[in-house]
Each structure stands twice: as C-alpha cells, then as structure tokens.
Amino acid sequence: MNKSIKQTQQKSFNKKYFKVYENDFKREQMYNQEIKRINKFIDKGRILDVGCGIGKFLFLFDKNKWDRYGVEVSDYAIKESRKLGIKVKDNNQYDYEENFFDVIVFRGSLQLIPNPFQIIIKCTKLLKKGGLMVFLSTPNSNSPYYRRFGTLPMLTPNHNYLIPSDIMIKNALQNFGLKIVKTHYPYLKGPYSKPIKDILYYLLSYLGIKKKFPFYKSMMELYAIKLS
Numbered sequence: 001m002n003k004s005i006k007q008t009q010q011k012s013f014n015k016k017y018f019k020v021y022e023n024d025f026k027r028e029q030m031y032n033q034e035i036k037r038i039n040k041f042i043d044k045g046r047i048l049d050v051g052c053g054i055g056k057f058l059f060l061f062d063k064n065k066w067d068r069y070g071v072e073v074s075d076y077a078i079k080e081s082r083k084l085g086i087k088v089k090d091n092n093q094y095d096y097e098e099n100f101f102d103v104i105v106f107r108g109s110l111q112l113i114p115n116p117f118q119i120i121i122k123c124t125k126l127l128k129k130g131g132l133m134v135f136l137s138t139p140n141s142n143s144p145y146y147r148r149f150g151t152l153p154m155l156t157p158n159h160n161y162l163i164p165s166d167i168m169i170k171n172a173l174q175n176f177g178l179k180i181v182k183t184h185y186p187y188l189k190g191p192y193s194k195p196i197k198d199i200l201y202y203l204l205s206y207l208g209i210k211k212k213f214p215f216y217k218s219m220m221e222l223y224a225i226k227l228s
Helices: 003-012 015-021 025-039 075-083 116-126 144-149 166-175 195-207
Strands: 045-050 066-071 101-107 127-139 178-184 219-226
Touching (some): 015 075, 025 101, 025 219, 045 116, 101 116, 116 127, 116 166, 144 195, 166 178, 166 219
Parallel strands (some): 045 066, 045 101
Antiparallel strands (some): 127 219
C-alpha cells in the first residue's frame, strides 16, 4: 500500500471513527442476521474478516466453531480486535497459506480499499475450494437512492475509492473463478428500515427537502463459492 495512503487511513480510522460501532443494539441485530445467513452455507471453520474494525462482528461468531481472523489497517482497531480474541496481523498482512480459509468476509469495507480487485484476487487464493466469499453491508451504486442523489447515506466523505454495484462485483467474481450463489438486499427486514417514512423522504426530496435515510437496494450482500 502507498505510504501516504496508509498514513491517511491511520489518521482517519481512529478511536473517534469507531465510536459509532460501540453499544449499538441495531448494529448488533444486523450482525446476527448476517451471521445466520453465512451459517446456512458454512457453519464452522476458519473465517477472515477483511477490514475487521474493532472486531465486534467476528466476536459474535461462536468461538467453539470458528477460528476468527482479521485484516485491518488501523492500529487502534487492531488493538481492540485482539482484546476480543480476534487474530489480527500487523500492517494489513495477508501472508497466509493458500486454501487456508473456509469463509472470507468483506463487511462494509470494499469501498475503503485503495486496490479492491487486487485484494479480492489475493483473498480468492487464500480461500479453500468450495469456500465462501461474502460481501456484506456493501454500498450498491446500482440502486434507486444512488441514481437519485449520486451518493449513499452510509458513505463517509474522503474514504471511498470505489463505489461498487451488484453488476460490477458479480462480473468480477465470476472472472476470478467464483460462482455467485446468493444476492440479497437486506433492507426490509433490517433493523434500520422504516419503509413508509423512507418512501416519504424519497418523495420529499423532489421538493428540495434533504434527508439521509435507508432505502431498498442501497446496501447489498453477495455470496460466492470458490469453484477450484
């Protein structure tokens, strides 16, 4: 990674940035919903979370069934993850054996990676044959909200290198030797959605009223199996 980019990320992804992840009941609800969906495909083994943050998501995986690993650029987040028993290497390292992991997760991190496709290729090599690569809480530029506003409510200013779409990521994964087995847009049953209010805000935007709100297809989940 470029040294100046890494220094910028260290300054950006600090204790203040991760404060929003602490004691958030709705976020924990969302984590548990996502874990249930992963467990339907694979329910034990080695799991790697790319951009694991302070480890709150991985911590909820049953430690008796899962060997939990993380990759993270923030020194602060690495320390916090390790307190929760997450195995995180320093300096954003991916130096694991090939075919090592049963599941690799990108949760809300893909858009924050300066070289996202290089990292996906690297992670594909680390994934076992038949292993699962998952993209959770990932922004989708192929969505009504993005087409209307040219942004998404979950995006943080000056941190995004790629605003992906479901079409883009599906195409890339297929080219990298992965088979898409599930596409999910976790809006309606998510803890943050209020459909009637959200639709109202969408309509009011045409009257010049600006408001951030969750909306259908703004976030996507993709599940892919490594073929060989």
